[in-house]
Amino acid sequence: MASTVHFLDGARRIVAKELRIAYRLNLHNVWVAALPPLLLAAASWVVDPPDRPGPTLMTVVIWSYLFVYIFDAANQAAGIEEDRINKPQRPAPMGLVDAHGLRTRCAVGSVLFVSIGFAASVWTGTISAVWVATIVFVHMFMPASMYFAWKPLSNLSGAVTQLIGGWAIVGPLNTTAVTWALTLSIMVVIAMPIEDVRDVDGDIAAGRRSYPMMFGASSVSRTFAVLMAVWPFVGWALILRTVELTTCEFCTLAIVFTLSYSAGLSALNTRSMPSQKRAYILYSLVHVALTALPLATVIT
Structure with missing residues (x-):
């Protein structure tokens, strides 16, 4: 009996810790990053309603959240120095987790993300795997000094993955859906440098070069x-x-x-x-x- 209570108490502590880390990890991104694929999935739903609406809806929600979780874990594992200055409320600056812990969570989340993607559709699984590979390559091999070049490409890959993947979970892709996804993805990336205006001090500390640093915050x-x-x-x-x-x-x-x-x-x-x-x-x-x-x- 005592061992069971001890086990349950330990499990409760682990779950509570992971929930706290996830909350701090995704505090400012979850709503903006998870809603777009859900909206494209809803459009796909209207065009071609799924045979099993309950499981399909659950799949879209979980897959969309895992995207946010992986993105934030990878990004924050590589940007702890910046976050100490710009975003001290994140889990690493608060001491809840270190870079290794974030990378481990990113890896576990990636396996689940790609697996759920392939279980939903070949298109979603394939594009999920390509995006995960892009994230790994960017954060492992691209220098901080080239941040201005690889960030837009990484974000473009992510936006396309979200929108095409979200649609394909619910129904078959068509030319119109792909055109919408590409259009919206390009639009969001073109104006994205406004995000870096607020982060200049932290980017300097992390050795990054962003567009506000290169051309001036006012110009951006x-x-x-x-x-x-x-x-x-x-x-x-x-x-x-x-x-x-x-x-x-x-x-x-x-x-x-x-x-x-x-x-x-x-x-x-x-x-x-x-x-x-x-x-x-x-x-x-x-x-x-x-x-x-x-x-x-x-x-x-």
């Missing part, structure tokens, strides 16, 4: 503001492709416009770091709203 912020002025029209032209909008399409596009212009205006306040941080948060919401456009398109 102003370029971002221009992109935000254009992005709603790009989404309209490349995804909705019509001036005769349904109510759902109109409302979703209105949200994209509101968030985009709010993000752009916030970024124009180049002397305020809180405004730059707000611009990135709003931009994360812009990406989520843009990813909702395909769903709005297929809803009749």
